[in-house]
Amino acid sequence: xxxxxxxxxxxxxxxxxxxxxxxxxxxxxxxxxxxxxxxxxxxxxxxxxxxxxxxxxxxxxxxxxxxxxxxxxxxxxxxxxxxxxxxxxxxxxxxxxxxxxxxxxxxxxxxxxxxxxxxxxxxxxxxxxxxxxxxxxxxxxxxxxxxxxxxxxxxxxxxxxxxxxxxxxxxxxxxxxxxxxxxxxxxxxxxxxxxxxxxxxxxxxxxxxxxxxxxxxxxxxxxxxxxxxxxxxxxxxxxxxxxxxxxx
Amino acid sequence: xxxxxxxxxxxxxxxxxxxxxxxxxxxxxxxxxxxxxxxxxxxxxxxxxxxxxxxxxxxxxxxxxxxxxxxxxxxxxxxxxxxxxxxxxxxxxxxxxxxxxxxxxxxxxxxxxxxxxxxxxxxxxxxxxxxxxxxxxxxxxxxxxxxxxxxxxxxxxxxxxxxxxxxxxxxxxxxxxxxxxxxxxxxxxxxxxxxxxxxxxxxxxxxxxxxxxxxxxxxxxxxxxxxxxxxxxxxxxxxxxxxxxxxx
Numbered sequence: 304x305x306x307x308x309x310x311x312x313x314x315x316x317x318x319x320x321x322x323x324x325x326x327x328x329x330x331x332x333x334x335x336x337x338x339x340x341x342x343x344x345x346x347x348x349x350x351x352x353x354x355x356x357x358x359x360x361x362x363x364x365x366x367x368x369x370x371x372x373x374x375x376x377x378x379x380x381x382x383x384x385x386x387x388x389x390x391x392x393x394x395x396x397x398x399x400x401x402x403x404x405x406x407x408x409x410x411x412x413x414x415x416x417x418x419x420x421x422x423x424x425x426x427x428x429x430x431x432x433x434x435x436x437x438x439x440x441x442x443x444x445x446x447x448x449x450x451x452x453x454x455x456x457x458x459x460x461x462x463x464x465x466x467x468x469x470x471x472x473x474x475x476x477x478x479x480x481x482x483x484x485x486x487x488x489x490x491x492x493x494x495x496x497x498x499x500x501x502x503x504x505x506x507x508x509x510x511x512x513x514x515x516x517x518x519x520x521x522x523x524x525x526x527x528x529x530x531x532x533x534x535x536x537x538x539x540x541x542x543x544x545x546x547x548x549x550x551x
Numbered sequence: 552x553x554x555x556x557x558x559x560x561x562x563x564x565x566x567x568x569x570x571x572x573x574x575x576x577x578x579x580x581x582x583x584x585x586x587x588x589x590x591x592x593x594x595x596x597x598x599x600x601x602x603x604x605x606x607x608x609x610x611x612x613x614x615x616x617x618x619x620x621x622x623x624x625x626x627x628x629x630x631x632x633x634x635x636x637x638x639x640x641x642x643x644x645x646x647x648x649x650x651x652x653x654x655x656x657x658x659x660x661x662x663x664x665x666x667x668x669x670x671x672x673x674x675x676x677x678x679x680x681x682x683x684x685x686x687x688x689x690x691x692x693x694x695x696x697x698x699x700x701x702x703x704x705x706x707x708x709x710x711x712x713x714x715x716x717x718x719x720x721x722x723x724x725x726x727x728x729x730x731x732x733x734x735x736x737x738x739x740x741x742x743x744x745x746x747x748x749x750x751x752x753x754x755x756x757x758x759x760x761x762x763x764x765x766x767x768x769x770x771x772x773x774x775x776x777x778x779x780x781x782x783x784x785x786x787x788x789x790x791x792x793x794x795x796x797x798x799x
Contacts, residue, residue, distance in 0.1 A: 424782060433775030458778050491796045527681030527795060530706050534672060537788045540781070544789045547775060548739045 305350065305373050313350075313381050313393065319445050326396040328447035331382035333389040337362065338457035340392065348393035350378065355389040383449045396447065399465050402436065404476040407498050409434050409546055412469055412480075414514050415442040415505040416535055422446070423454025424536040425503075430458035432543045437464040438472060438500075440514075473500065473517040480519050481546075482510050483538055487521025490545045496520075498550060503539050553598065553621050561598075561629050561641065567693050574644040576695035579630035581637040585610065586705035592642050598626065599638035631697045644695065647713050650684065652724040655746050657682050657794055660717055660728075662762050663690040663753040664783055670694070671702025672784040673751075678706035680791045685712040686720060686748075688762075721748065721765040728767050729794075730758050731786055735769025738793045744768075746798060751787050 315321040316329050327347065330339045333355065340346055340362045349363065350373045356363070363370060378387045404410065411429050416422055422444040429437055443466070444451060452459055473480050479499030502518060504510035510518065524533065524541050533541070563569040564577050575595065578587045581603065588594055588610045597611065598621045604611070611618060626635045652658065659677050664670055670692040677685055691714070692699060700707055721728050727747030750766060752758035758766065772781065772789050781789070 424785065427778050428781065428785060430776045430778040431772075431774050431781055435776070456778070456780075461777050524679075524792065525795070526679050528678045528683070528706075529709050530675050530678040530704070532704075533676065533679055533788070537672065537676060537785060540785045541788055541792045544772065544792065547773070 305371055305377050309348075309350075309371065310381065313391070316393070317383070317449060319448070322396075322445070322447050327393050328396065328452065329382060329391055329393050329449065330452055331378075331384050331387050331391045331449070332453070335452065335457050336390040336392045338460050339394055340366075342460035344397065344460060345395040346392045347395055349390065350381070350392075351390035352378070352388070383453070401465055401467065402463055404478055405436050408436065409498055409543070409550070410436045410438060410478075410500045411539065411543070412438045412440075412473075412500045412502045413443045414440045414469060414502060414510050415508070416503060417442070417444055418506060418535075419444045419448040419450035420454045421506065421534070421536045422448075423451040423456075423459070425539050426451070426455040426462055427458040428536065428540045428543055430455075430461050432547050434543060435462055437462055438469060439464060439466045440469050441466055469502075470514055470517055476500075480517055481522045481542070482515065482518035482520070483523070483542060484510065484518075484521040485523060485532075487523040489525050490522050490542060491525055493522070493545070493549060496546065496549055501539070501542050501546060503535055503542075506535055553619055553625050557596075557598075557619065558629065561639070564641070565631070565697060567696070570644075570693070570695050575641050576644065576700065577630060577639055577641050577697065578700055579626075579632055579635050579639040579697070580701070583700065583705050584638040584640045586708050587640055587642055588614075590708035592645065592708060594640045594642050596641035597638065598629070598640075600626070600636070603637040631701070649713055649715065650711055652726055653684050656684065657746055657791070657798070658684045658686060658726075658748045659787065659791070660686045660688075660721075660748045660750045661691045662688045662717060662750060662758050663756070664751060665690070665692055666754060666783075667692045667696040667698035668702045669754065669782070669784045670696075671699040671704075671707070673787050674699070674703040674710055675706040676784065676788045676791055678703075678709050680795050682791060683710055685710055686717060687712060687714045688717050689714055690753075717750075718762055718765055724748075728765055729770045729790070730763065730766035730768070731771075731790060732758065732766075732769040733771060733780075735771040737773050738770050738790060739773055741770070741793070741797060744794065744797055749787070749790050749794060751783055751790075754783055 482502045596617045730750045
Protein backbone atom coordinates (compact mmCIF):
# COMPACT_ATOMS: atom_id res chain seq x y z
CA UNK A 304 0.00 0.00 0.00
CA UNK A 305 1.12 3.51 -0.74
CA UNK A 306 1.82 5.22 2.56
CA UNK A 307 1.82 8.93 3.28
CA UNK A 308 5.51 8.70 4.10
CA UNK A 309 6.33 7.25 0.69
CA UNK A 310 4.35 10.02 -1.00
CA UNK A 311 6.22 12.58 1.07
CA UNK A 312 9.55 10.95 0.27
CA UNK A 313 8.95 10.94 -3.48
CA UNK A 314 7.77 14.53 -3.41
CA UNK A 315 10.95 15.51 -1.58
CA UNK A 316 12.96 14.16 -4.53
CA UNK A 317 11.74 17.04 -6.66
CA UNK A 318 14.32 19.09 -4.78
CA UNK A 319 18.03 18.79 -5.44
CA UNK A 320 18.84 19.13 -1.74
CA UNK A 321 16.87 16.02 -0.84
CA UNK A 322 18.05 14.09 -3.89
CA UNK A 323 21.63 14.72 -2.83
CA UNK A 324 20.87 13.82 0.76
CA UNK A 325 19.21 10.52 -0.24
CA UNK A 326 21.45 9.94 -3.28
CA UNK A 327 18.28 8.93 -5.09
CA UNK A 328 16.10 10.35 -7.85
CA UNK A 329 12.90 9.34 -9.61
CA UNK A 330 12.01 8.30 -13.13
CA UNK A 331 8.44 8.33 -14.42
CA UNK A 332 6.38 7.15 -17.35
CA UNK A 333 6.32 3.72 -18.95
CA UNK A 334 9.13 4.16 -21.47
CA UNK A 335 11.65 5.69 -19.09
CA UNK A 336 10.85 3.30 -16.23
CA UNK A 337 11.29 0.30 -18.54
CA UNK A 338 14.62 1.68 -19.74
CA UNK A 339 15.91 2.26 -16.21
CA UNK A 340 14.81 -1.23 -15.13
CA UNK A 341 16.79 -2.60 -18.07
CA UNK A 342 19.90 -0.52 -17.32
CA UNK A 343 22.86 -0.63 -14.96
CA UNK A 344 21.06 1.77 -12.61
CA UNK A 345 19.88 0.41 -9.29
CA UNK A 346 16.10 0.75 -8.87
CA UNK A 347 15.13 0.67 -5.20
CA UNK A 348 11.41 1.37 -5.31
CA UNK A 349 8.82 0.85 -8.02
CA UNK A 350 5.29 2.24 -7.93
CA UNK A 351 3.28 0.79 -10.77
CA UNK A 352 -0.19 -0.14 -11.90
CA UNK A 353 -1.26 -3.78 -11.92
CA UNK A 354 -1.23 -3.62 -15.69
CA UNK A 355 2.42 -2.50 -15.78
CA UNK A 356 3.43 -5.11 -13.20
CA UNK A 357 1.70 -7.94 -15.06
CA UNK A 358 3.24 -7.09 -18.40
CA UNK A 359 6.76 -6.49 -17.10
CA UNK A 360 7.12 -9.26 -14.56
CA UNK A 361 10.33 -10.58 -16.08
CA UNK A 362 12.07 -7.24 -15.83
CA UNK A 363 11.36 -6.96 -12.11
CA UNK A 364 11.79 -10.57 -11.02
CA UNK A 365 14.95 -11.44 -9.14
CA UNK A 366 15.82 -7.85 -8.33
CA UNK A 367 15.83 -6.29 -4.90
CA UNK A 368 13.12 -3.79 -5.63
CA UNK A 369 10.36 -2.77 -3.26
CA UNK A 370 7.24 -2.89 -5.42
CA UNK A 371 4.10 -0.98 -4.49
CA UNK A 372 1.05 -1.52 -6.69
CA UNK A 373 -0.77 1.75 -7.23
CA UNK A 374 -3.66 3.12 -9.23
CA UNK A 375 -3.31 5.70 -12.01
CA UNK A 376 -4.98 8.16 -9.70
CA UNK A 377 -2.34 7.62 -7.03
CA UNK A 378 0.46 8.19 -9.54
CA UNK A 379 -0.92 11.55 -10.54
CA UNK A 380 0.60 14.41 -8.67
CA UNK A 381 3.54 12.34 -7.41
CA UNK A 382 5.97 13.16 -10.16
CA UNK A 383 5.93 16.08 -12.51
CA UNK A 384 3.87 14.51 -15.29
CA UNK A 385 0.35 15.78 -15.65
CA UNK A 386 -0.67 12.27 -16.45
CA UNK A 387 1.29 9.14 -15.74
CA UNK A 388 -0.70 6.04 -16.40
CA UNK A 389 1.82 3.37 -15.52
CA UNK A 390 4.87 3.70 -13.28
CA UNK A 391 7.36 5.68 -11.24
CA UNK A 392 10.71 4.32 -10.08
CA UNK A 393 13.03 5.59 -7.35
CA UNK A 394 16.61 4.99 -8.41
CA UNK A 395 20.01 5.26 -6.76
CA UNK A 396 22.53 7.84 -8.00
CA UNK A 397 25.62 6.59 -9.73
CA UNK A 398 28.73 7.97 -8.10
CA UNK A 399 30.31 10.98 -9.79
CA UNK A 400 33.28 9.05 -11.02
CA UNK A 401 35.99 10.55 -13.16
CA UNK A 402 36.80 8.68 -16.35
CA UNK A 403 39.79 8.87 -18.63
CA UNK A 404 39.45 10.36 -22.09
CA UNK A 405 37.84 7.60 -24.20
CA UNK A 406 40.51 7.32 -26.86
CA UNK A 407 39.45 8.10 -30.42
CA UNK A 408 35.95 9.15 -29.39
CA UNK A 409 33.97 12.36 -29.18
CA UNK A 410 33.05 13.77 -25.78
CA UNK A 411 30.49 16.51 -25.10
CA UNK A 412 31.44 19.09 -22.45
CA UNK A 413 28.92 21.60 -21.07
CA UNK A 414 30.05 24.85 -19.47
CA UNK A 415 27.15 25.94 -17.23
CA UNK A 416 24.22 24.82 -19.34
CA UNK A 417 21.56 25.70 -16.79
CA UNK A 418 18.25 24.68 -18.28
CA UNK A 419 17.26 21.10 -17.37
CA UNK A 420 15.30 20.71 -20.61
CA UNK A 421 18.40 21.61 -22.62
CA UNK A 422 20.56 19.19 -20.64
CA UNK A 423 18.06 16.35 -21.11
CA UNK A 424 17.78 17.07 -24.83
CA UNK A 425 21.58 17.13 -25.18
CA UNK A 426 21.80 13.72 -23.48
CA UNK A 427 19.28 12.36 -26.00
CA UNK A 428 21.31 13.85 -28.86
CA UNK A 429 24.54 12.33 -27.50
CA UNK A 430 22.83 8.94 -27.34
CA UNK A 431 21.56 9.32 -30.93
CA UNK A 432 25.07 10.00 -32.18
CA UNK A 433 26.65 7.28 -30.07
CA UNK A 434 28.58 9.78 -27.95
CA UNK A 435 28.76 7.96 -24.66
CA UNK A 436 30.78 10.39 -22.54
CA UNK A 437 29.71 13.78 -21.24
CA UNK A 438 31.39 16.10 -18.78
CA UNK A 439 29.72 18.99 -17.01
CA UNK A 440 30.93 22.07 -15.17
CA UNK A 441 29.66 22.30 -11.60
CA UNK A 442 27.10 24.95 -12.52
CA UNK A 443 25.51 22.82 -15.21
CA UNK A 444 21.95 21.65 -14.42
CA UNK A 445 21.60 18.60 -12.19
CA UNK A 446 21.60 15.38 -14.20
CA UNK A 447 19.04 13.91 -11.79
CA UNK A 448 16.55 16.77 -12.08
CA UNK A 449 13.20 15.20 -13.14
CA UNK A 450 13.04 17.53 -16.15
CA UNK A 451 16.46 16.32 -17.34
CA UNK A 452 15.37 12.71 -16.97
CA UNK A 453 12.13 13.41 -18.82
CA UNK A 454 13.73 15.31 -21.72
CA UNK A 455 16.40 12.63 -22.17
CA UNK A 456 13.65 10.11 -23.07
CA UNK A 457 15.49 7.19 -21.51
CA UNK A 458 18.87 8.14 -22.96
CA UNK A 459 20.14 9.05 -19.46
CA UNK A 460 20.58 5.31 -18.88
CA UNK A 461 23.11 4.98 -21.71
CA UNK A 462 25.65 7.74 -21.10
CA UNK A 463 28.61 8.15 -18.78
CA UNK A 464 29.01 11.55 -17.20
CA UNK A 465 30.73 13.41 -14.46
CA UNK A 466 30.83 16.88 -13.02
CA UNK A 467 34.33 18.28 -13.09
CA UNK A 468 36.63 21.26 -13.29
CA UNK A 469 36.63 21.39 -17.09
CA UNK A 470 39.75 23.53 -17.32
CA UNK A 471 41.75 21.09 -15.23
CA UNK A 472 40.39 18.16 -17.19
CA UNK A 473 41.16 19.61 -20.64
CA UNK A 474 44.72 20.19 -19.52
CA UNK A 475 45.03 16.67 -18.22
CA UNK A 476 43.46 15.01 -21.25
CA UNK A 477 45.52 16.91 -23.83
CA UNK A 478 42.95 16.47 -26.61
CA UNK A 479 41.49 18.93 -29.12
CA UNK A 480 38.75 21.06 -27.59
CA UNK A 481 36.26 22.34 -30.18
CA UNK A 482 34.43 25.31 -28.67
CA UNK A 483 31.15 26.61 -30.12
CA UNK A 484 31.56 30.31 -30.87
CA UNK A 485 30.06 32.75 -33.34
CA UNK A 486 33.47 33.57 -34.84
CA UNK A 487 35.10 30.21 -35.39
CA UNK A 488 35.83 27.99 -38.36
CA UNK A 489 32.75 27.24 -40.45
CA UNK A 490 31.85 23.67 -39.50
CA UNK A 491 30.82 22.96 -43.09
CA UNK A 492 34.33 23.74 -44.23
CA UNK A 493 36.26 21.66 -41.73
CA UNK A 494 37.94 18.56 -43.04
CA UNK A 495 39.04 15.49 -41.13
CA UNK A 496 39.20 16.87 -37.57
CA UNK A 497 40.75 14.69 -34.88
CA UNK A 498 38.47 13.24 -32.24
CA UNK A 499 38.17 15.40 -29.14
CA UNK A 500 35.78 17.37 -27.00
CA UNK A 501 32.81 19.42 -28.27
CA UNK A 502 32.44 22.24 -25.74
CA UNK A 503 29.14 24.13 -25.47
CA UNK A 504 28.59 27.23 -23.37
CA UNK A 505 25.92 28.70 -21.15
CA UNK A 506 22.55 29.69 -22.68
CA UNK A 507 23.14 33.42 -22.41
CA UNK A 508 26.87 33.87 -21.73
CA UNK A 509 28.33 31.20 -24.00
CA UNK A 510 31.68 29.69 -23.06
CA UNK A 511 33.30 31.50 -20.13
CA UNK A 512 36.34 33.68 -20.82
CA UNK A 513 38.41 31.53 -18.54
CA UNK A 514 37.55 28.32 -20.33
CA UNK A 515 37.94 29.92 -23.75
CA UNK A 516 41.70 29.67 -23.24
CA UNK A 517 41.43 25.89 -23.21
CA UNK A 518 39.71 25.82 -26.59
CA UNK A 519 42.07 24.60 -29.31
CA UNK A 520 39.68 25.25 -32.21
CA UNK A 521 36.69 27.58 -32.32
CA UNK A 522 33.90 26.24 -34.50
CA UNK A 523 30.81 27.97 -35.87
CA UNK A 524 27.54 26.89 -37.41
CA UNK A 525 27.11 29.02 -40.51
CA UNK A 526 24.04 31.25 -40.45
CA UNK A 527 22.30 32.42 -43.60
CA UNK A 528 19.54 34.54 -42.10
CA UNK A 529 18.95 37.07 -39.35
CA UNK A 530 18.50 35.02 -36.18
CA UNK A 531 21.23 36.00 -33.73
CA UNK A 532 21.77 32.59 -32.23
CA UNK A 533 20.53 29.06 -31.91
CA UNK A 534 19.37 27.30 -28.77
CA UNK A 535 22.26 25.39 -27.16
CA UNK A 536 20.66 21.97 -27.62
CA UNK A 537 20.01 22.72 -31.30
CA UNK A 538 23.60 23.89 -31.74
CA UNK A 539 24.93 20.77 -29.99
CA UNK A 540 22.92 18.57 -32.35
CA UNK A 541 24.23 20.35 -35.44
CA UNK A 542 27.85 20.15 -34.27
CA UNK A 543 27.51 16.47 -33.36
CA UNK A 544 25.98 15.79 -36.78
CA UNK A 545 28.86 17.50 -38.55
CA UNK A 546 31.54 15.78 -36.46
CA UNK A 547 29.93 12.39 -37.02
CA UNK A 548 29.81 13.10 -40.76
CA UNK A 549 33.52 13.93 -40.72
CA UNK A 550 34.51 11.27 -38.19
CA UNK A 551 32.09 8.40 -38.69
CA UNK B 552 -3.65 54.31 -17.54
CA UNK B 553 -4.06 50.56 -17.66
CA UNK B 554 -7.78 49.78 -17.44
CA UNK B 555 -9.39 46.58 -16.25
CA UNK B 556 -10.82 46.12 -19.72
CA UNK B 557 -7.39 46.24 -21.32
CA UNK B 558 -6.11 43.69 -18.83
CA UNK B 559 -9.09 41.48 -19.59
CA UNK B 560 -8.56 41.90 -23.32
CA UNK B 561 -4.89 40.94 -23.20
CA UNK B 562 -5.62 37.95 -21.02
CA UNK B 563 -8.23 36.81 -23.52
CA UNK B 564 -5.49 36.67 -26.18
CA UNK B 565 -3.95 33.69 -24.41
CA UNK B 566 -6.78 31.72 -26.03
CA UNK B 567 -6.79 30.86 -29.72
CA UNK B 568 -10.54 31.44 -29.93
CA UNK B 569 -10.22 35.08 -28.88
CA UNK B 570 -7.08 35.66 -30.93
CA UNK B 571 -8.96 34.49 -34.02
CA UNK B 572 -11.98 36.58 -33.13
CA UNK B 573 -9.88 39.72 -32.66
CA UNK B 574 -7.30 38.81 -35.32
CA UNK B 575 -4.70 39.99 -32.83
CA UNK B 576 -2.00 38.41 -30.66
CA UNK B 577 0.55 39.61 -28.14
CA UNK B 578 4.33 39.75 -28.02
CA UNK B 579 6.24 40.23 -24.77
CA UNK B 580 9.72 40.96 -23.52
CA UNK B 581 12.11 43.65 -24.67
CA UNK B 582 13.85 41.81 -27.51
CA UNK B 583 10.71 40.47 -29.17
CA UNK B 584 8.75 43.71 -28.77
CA UNK B 585 11.62 45.67 -30.33
CA UNK B 586 11.74 43.24 -33.22
CA UNK B 587 8.01 43.41 -33.86
CA UNK B 588 8.08 47.22 -33.73
CA UNK B 589 10.81 47.11 -36.35
CA UNK B 590 8.97 44.65 -38.59
CA UNK B 591 6.16 44.70 -41.16
CA UNK B 592 3.70 43.65 -38.46
CA UNK B 593 1.13 46.18 -37.36
CA UNK B 594 1.38 46.94 -33.63
CA UNK B 595 -1.88 48.36 -32.29
CA UNK B 596 -1.23 48.61 -28.58
CA UNK B 597 1.98 48.93 -26.59
CA UNK B 598 2.25 48.55 -22.84
CA UNK B 599 5.70 49.56 -21.69
CA UNK B 600 7.69 50.94 -18.80
CA UNK B 601 8.85 54.56 -18.88
CA UNK B 602 12.37 53.27 -19.31
CA UNK B 603 11.45 51.31 -22.43
CA UNK B 604 9.47 54.23 -23.87
CA UNK B 605 12.28 56.70 -23.29
CA UNK B 606 14.93 54.53 -24.88
CA UNK B 607 12.86 53.48 -27.89
CA UNK B 608 11.06 56.70 -28.75
CA UNK B 609 12.23 56.67 -32.37
CA UNK B 610 10.80 53.23 -32.98
CA UNK B 611 7.34 54.26 -31.78
CA UNK B 612 7.14 57.82 -33.12
CA UNK B 613 4.94 58.38 -36.14
CA UNK B 614 3.11 55.09 -35.83
CA UNK B 615 -0.54 54.69 -34.98
CA UNK B 616 0.04 52.82 -31.76
CA UNK B 617 -1.92 53.28 -28.57
CA UNK B 618 0.78 53.54 -25.89
CA UNK B 619 0.03 52.84 -22.25
CA UNK B 620 2.86 53.46 -19.77
CA UNK B 621 2.90 50.72 -17.15
CA UNK B 622 5.01 49.59 -14.24
CA UNK B 623 6.95 46.31 -14.14
CA UNK B 624 4.45 45.14 -11.56
CA UNK B 625 1.53 45.76 -13.90
CA UNK B 626 3.22 43.80 -16.69
CA UNK B 627 3.61 40.75 -14.51
CA UNK B 628 0.80 38.29 -14.86
CA UNK B 629 -0.45 39.83 -18.10
CA UNK B 630 1.49 37.67 -20.50
CA UNK B 631 2.99 34.28 -19.88
CA UNK B 632 6.41 35.40 -18.71
CA UNK B 633 7.12 35.00 -15.03
CA UNK B 634 8.96 38.26 -15.21
CA UNK B 635 8.71 40.86 -17.93
CA UNK B 636 10.49 44.03 -17.03
CA UNK B 637 9.83 46.10 -20.10
CA UNK B 638 7.04 45.73 -22.63
CA UNK B 639 4.11 43.88 -24.17
CA UNK B 640 2.68 44.64 -27.60
CA UNK B 641 -0.67 43.71 -29.10
CA UNK B 642 -0.22 43.04 -32.80
CA UNK B 643 -2.53 42.42 -35.73
CA UNK B 644 -2.50 39.05 -37.52
CA UNK B 645 -1.16 38.92 -41.03
CA UNK B 646 -3.68 37.37 -43.36
CA UNK B 647 -3.15 33.70 -44.16
CA UNK B 648 -2.08 34.36 -47.72
CA UNK B 649 -0.95 31.64 -50.08
CA UNK B 650 2.38 32.23 -51.77
CA UNK B 651 3.90 30.62 -54.82
CA UNK B 652 6.89 28.30 -54.45
CA UNK B 653 9.90 30.62 -54.02
CA UNK B 654 11.96 29.42 -56.93
CA UNK B 655 15.35 27.93 -56.11
CA UNK B 656 14.79 28.13 -52.37
CA UNK B 657 14.18 25.73 -49.52
CA UNK B 658 10.78 25.67 -47.82
CA UNK B 659 9.94 23.99 -44.51
CA UNK B 660 6.59 22.17 -44.33
CA UNK B 661 5.16 20.89 -41.04
CA UNK B 662 2.60 18.10 -40.95
CA UNK B 663 0.77 18.48 -37.62
CA UNK B 664 3.65 19.63 -35.41
CA UNK B 665 1.51 20.23 -32.34
CA UNK B 666 3.85 21.58 -29.68
CA UNK B 667 4.07 25.40 -29.69
CA UNK B 668 7.63 25.27 -28.32
CA UNK B 669 8.68 23.07 -31.23
CA UNK B 670 7.00 25.35 -33.77
CA UNK B 671 8.66 28.46 -32.31
CA UNK B 672 12.05 26.76 -32.27
CA UNK B 673 11.63 25.64 -35.89
CA UNK B 674 10.82 29.24 -36.91
CA UNK B 675 14.05 30.37 -35.22
CA UNK B 676 16.00 27.64 -37.05
CA UNK B 677 14.44 28.63 -40.38
CA UNK B 678 15.49 32.23 -39.76
CA UNK B 679 19.04 31.13 -38.87
CA UNK B 680 19.37 29.25 -42.14
CA UNK B 681 17.74 31.99 -44.20
CA UNK B 682 14.72 29.84 -45.03
CA UNK B 683 12.01 32.44 -45.36
CA UNK B 684 9.01 30.33 -46.29
CA UNK B 685 7.13 27.84 -44.13
CA UNK B 686 3.88 26.03 -44.73
CA UNK B 687 1.81 24.30 -42.08
CA UNK B 688 -0.95 21.71 -42.10
CA UNK B 689 -4.14 22.88 -40.41
CA UNK B 690 -3.44 20.80 -37.31
CA UNK B 691 -0.02 22.37 -36.74
CA UNK B 692 0.22 24.57 -33.63
CA UNK B 693 -1.07 28.15 -33.93
CA UNK B 694 1.65 30.52 -35.14
CA UNK B 695 0.24 33.24 -32.86
CA UNK B 696 0.29 31.13 -29.69
CA UNK B 697 2.35 33.11 -27.10
CA UNK B 698 4.63 30.09 -26.62
CA UNK B 699 5.41 30.00 -30.34
CA UNK B 700 6.19 33.71 -30.34
CA UNK B 701 8.40 33.32 -27.28
CA UNK B 702 10.35 30.33 -28.58
CA UNK B 703 10.93 31.99 -31.95
CA UNK B 704 12.95 34.73 -30.21
CA UNK B 705 11.87 37.44 -32.63
CA UNK B 706 12.33 35.27 -35.74
CA UNK B 707 8.53 35.14 -36.24
CA UNK B 708 8.83 38.65 -37.70
CA UNK B 709 11.09 37.47 -40.52
CA UNK B 710 9.32 34.48 -42.05
CA UNK B 711 6.43 34.06 -44.45
CA UNK B 712 4.02 31.28 -43.65
CA UNK B 713 0.60 29.96 -44.39
CA UNK B 714 -1.65 27.16 -43.29
CA UNK B 715 -2.62 24.97 -46.20
CA UNK B 716 -3.65 21.59 -47.51
CA UNK B 717 -0.07 20.34 -47.94
CA UNK B 718 -1.01 17.51 -50.28
CA UNK B 719 -2.77 19.87 -52.64
CA UNK B 720 0.11 22.35 -52.47
CA UNK B 721 2.84 19.79 -53.16
CA UNK B 722 0.93 18.68 -56.25
CA UNK B 723 0.53 22.23 -57.43
CA UNK B 724 4.13 23.25 -56.79
CA UNK B 725 5.69 20.24 -58.49
CA UNK B 726 8.93 20.47 -56.50
CA UNK B 727 10.98 17.81 -54.70
CA UNK B 728 9.54 16.99 -51.28
CA UNK B 729 12.16 15.66 -48.84
CA UNK B 730 10.34 13.84 -46.05
CA UNK B 731 12.03 13.04 -42.73
CA UNK B 732 11.72 9.30 -42.12
CA UNK B 733 13.73 6.69 -40.25
CA UNK B 734 14.27 4.62 -43.42
CA UNK B 735 15.32 7.15 -46.03
CA UNK B 736 18.55 8.13 -47.72
CA UNK B 737 21.33 8.99 -45.27
CA UNK B 738 21.51 12.78 -45.36
CA UNK B 739 25.31 12.62 -45.03
CA UNK B 740 25.49 10.68 -48.26
CA UNK B 741 23.26 12.84 -50.42
CA UNK B 742 24.94 14.88 -53.07
CA UNK B 743 23.71 18.01 -54.82
CA UNK B 744 19.97 17.76 -54.14
CA UNK B 745 17.65 20.19 -55.93
CA UNK B 746 15.97 22.88 -53.88
CA UNK B 747 12.55 21.90 -52.58
CA UNK B 748 10.49 21.30 -49.49
CA UNK B 749 11.76 19.78 -46.23
CA UNK B 750 8.74 18.03 -44.73
CA UNK B 751 8.65 17.21 -41.01
CA UNK B 752 5.97 15.11 -39.32
CA UNK B 753 4.03 15.10 -36.10
CA UNK B 754 5.90 14.57 -32.80
CA UNK B 755 4.59 11.05 -32.21
CA UNK B 756 3.11 9.91 -35.54
CA UNK B 757 5.63 11.34 -37.97
CA UNK B 758 4.46 12.17 -41.49
CA UNK B 759 0.91 10.95 -42.15
CA UNK B 760 0.40 7.97 -44.45
CA UNK B 761 -1.62 10.10 -46.80
CA UNK B 762 1.08 12.76 -47.13
CA UNK B 763 3.83 10.16 -47.44
CA UNK B 764 2.66 9.60 -51.02
CA UNK B 765 3.63 13.18 -51.87
CA UNK B 766 7.21 12.65 -50.67
CA UNK B 767 9.62 12.37 -53.59
CA UNK B 768 12.68 11.52 -51.47
CA UNK B 769 12.78 10.08 -47.96
CA UNK B 770 15.73 11.37 -45.97
CA UNK B 771 17.20 10.15 -42.69
CA UNK B 772 19.56 11.52 -40.09
CA UNK B 773 22.06 8.74 -39.40
CA UNK B 774 22.03 7.47 -35.83
CA UNK B 775 25.08 5.92 -34.20
CA UNK B 776 23.67 5.10 -30.78
CA UNK B 777 20.56 3.74 -29.14
CA UNK B 778 18.14 6.68 -28.95
CA UNK B 779 15.04 5.80 -30.96
CA UNK B 780 14.37 9.25 -32.30
CA UNK B 781 15.20 12.94 -32.15
CA UNK B 782 12.88 15.78 -31.20
CA UNK B 783 11.27 17.26 -34.32
CA UNK B 784 12.89 20.69 -33.87
CA UNK B 785 16.31 19.07 -33.47
CA UNK B 786 15.73 16.95 -36.56
CA UNK B 787 14.60 20.01 -38.54
CA UNK B 788 17.79 21.85 -37.57
CA UNK B 789 20.01 18.97 -38.66
CA UNK B 790 18.25 18.57 -42.00
CA UNK B 791 18.38 22.33 -42.66
CA UNK B 792 22.08 22.33 -41.82
CA UNK B 793 22.76 19.50 -44.26
CA UNK B 794 20.67 21.03 -47.05
CA UNK B 795 22.39 24.40 -46.61
CA UNK B 796 25.76 22.66 -46.72
CA UNK B 797 24.81 20.97 -49.98
CA UNK B 798 22.88 23.93 -51.42
CA UNK B 799 24.54 27.04 -50.06
